[in-house]
Amino acid sequence: MPPRDSITARNDEDLLQNHPSPGKSRGPLAVGVAMLRNLWRRLTSMRTALVLLFLLALASLPGALLPQWSTGRAKTAQYILDHPTIGPWLNRLGLFNVFSAPWFAAVYLLLFISLIGCLTPRSWELLRQIRTGPPATAPRNLSRLPHHATVTITGDAAETARHVRDRLRQSGVGGWRTATRTEPDGAVVVAAEKGYLRDVGNLVFHFSLVGLLLSVAVGGMFGYEGTVLVTEGDGFCASSPIAYDDFRPGPLVNATTMTPFCVDVDAFHAAYTPQGQATTFRADIRFQDGADLGTDTWQRRALQVNDPLRFSGDRLYLLGHGYTPTFRITYPDGQVRTYAQPFAPEDSMFTSQGAIKVTDPPGYSGDDLRQNQLAIVGIFAPTAVVTGGIMSSGFPSPLDPGVAVDVYRGDLGMGSGIPQSVFAIDTAQVANGSLVKKAHANLSPGQSITLGDGTKITFTGVKQFVSLQTSYDPAQDWALISVILLIAGLMGSLLIKRRRVWYRIRSDSTAAGRAGALAVEVGGLARTDQAGYGREFASLVGLACSHKTYAAGDSPARAGKGA
């Protein structure tokens, strides 16, 4: 492989040579400064950057291979239970929380410091180069360059130089920048360089990476996500985190400045293929924000997957759906109450699991109330199929809904302070005898069971619920701008070629006896990827010959090594 131009690469040796070592008499301060400077140089060297880059890839790997708290809480907990020896250790090392682990942050912060430390001096250097153009000095021996040719023409040296310079400058986009100089022995040199945009692209690419990192950081700090399940006919008003079932704020979110808005879900529609594969989801919602809040002015909108509602910085998404079975309980004292609770879908046919918890049954008070709480726990199936006594769903649409439920009476254990899942009861309460199973039944809509004390539980029907998510990320647009610049810079830095060419024009001493014979020596150097420069170089050489003073009868001498 030919020696590569060292300017293209960050090169530690170069850096070290450019800086003379500190003076001979070294105080402790000088030694300290020298060490720091050495450390800085090493950190900003290309090799260190490469090592850090691979460390970053390596550090991300557990994030792809192990379940993560951020994306799968239940799965991560299960993984730790399944691996009792290494699980807790992996957890302590942050391997289930890779992307907020301190060691992960250490790698990318070092990488970005190295990046900035390298980019800043290069930016100044590039600015200087663009301002001044190529240096007019040519290498003494052009035949040593990777591309080299000599042609003999007739004409005037100064005029040929002017011609070459003009032609170079004309040559289209990303044109050449030139400098002309007359050497002490009378030879005229035209030096030219092009492709500065490549380095501009390179810098834009790297700086937009920094911009992207900052956008991600700001978004993570000030952004939030909240999810909520809403049954058809219900709604929610988001003005504080309490409105959500699950709220995940960044560390710097100020909950009092959240954008308030209200949403009512009128209906949810889903269509399925005969095999039960979904083809469309649509939630018809009404929505109000800003000045409309508190009034009767609503905007109607269909919310669909891949089509969020965007308003004043926030976005509202339709993430999922499921079923909310409804029950009517007739109490022994004659009171009638209705209950509805979303059940969590367990499979693609929407066999769902859930629990309805009655914490305040009428007719009791004080300690009695706590001892007589009710729970309806079990399975809901939109198209009920019972095989071997177990109910599951045969189709995701509510063609033949059914529930298979157990009814419990006793203390639900809600006062213990430990938050309970809304989809299940605390089985510890059943195990310690505080909660007693009173009945079991498979019910179709309209059917009911009656408990020993006369309480009558009727399965009245089913509604659908939607899972909605609000997302807020103040830096999202900046991230987008960063990646657009990133791609543009990347393409520039990979596809634009940086090239140099020198012409040395002197009167030809070998062509004795012929007046006005000129030897034009041309040398070319690809400062980046060499590929393809051969052909281009040939036409660059042709520039010198196309000058009208070229004598047709002349047979240009072939020169250079190996000729």
Next chain:
Amino acid sequence: MTMADVESVAVVWQLASRVSDLTFEGALAGYVTALACHAVEFASRRAVPSAEVSAAVPANAAAGAVALLTRQGEDPADAGQDEAPGSAARPGWGERFGKAAVLVAGIGFTMNVLSLITRGMAAHRAPWGNMYEIVSLMCAVAAGAWLVAVNRAKVRRIGLFVMFPIAVLSFVAGTVLYTPAGSLVPALQSYWLVVHVLAVAISSGMLMLCGVASAMYIVRTRYDLRRGRGAGARSLLARLPSPDVLDRIAYRTAIVAFPLFTFAVVAGALWAEAAWGRYWGWDPKETTALITWILYAGYLHARATSGWRGSRAAWISILGFASIMFNLFVVNMVVSGLHSYAGLN
């Protein structure tokens, strides 16, 4: 529409689906045959084809009688092969099989493209909605990139190693991954599917060629070292193109594929923002894509860093392709995440 119209439309769809399956089998047959022909070419005694030894000095008509000297190895795309010319009398069997291999690979590629087009007609959507279709598209892109490379850079002698992963992947696609033409779940019904998955498949297909060239680079430089010590003079590996040529193929595919891959990841992020409420959420697929991106960024930097260019850079490129394959197969089929759309359940 009348009932008869509906029926005739259904018949057309079924026909398109059938044609798609048949042409895919044809493509697979083409790739396997090309693989076999390349194997014969690679193993044959007179493997160095005369036609590939072009003039060492690039002619340039515009420069007239100007003579140029380009240093050896500077511009191998122009300078042709570095192997000594064989007997130029008539093409040997190796040469014939080599030419046949490229021809058959071209037929396979055409069938592959036809299969994708008819698949799109049968399912009336972009034909890259499940793993079978995506792998099929990747194979078509890799085969297309190979046909371009073989025409431009005269590197037919690595054909065996290029056709091998293409043939294996299209076989896996046609057997394990095969899914009948069908509609997509609502989450995939987005124009981002067209953009994001297409960009992923094209860049992955091109990076397959990059990976093979890098692997061959390592094999060839190791062989050169061995030969430098006086061993392996009669090895088949002497027929591989020079390390310079292999490095150039890897680099040139990478500089086109890497920006495209970057765009694919960005398009994925834009889609994720519209579908899941955030542009980046460290889903296993996203994380692995980032690792792939870092590896290829590392490859391009390593190639310009003293002490890293050469074999080390080539290893990085191979790792990069390994992570693409990992992301395609393991993350889709083993690790569960938001991207579990293999369509294999």
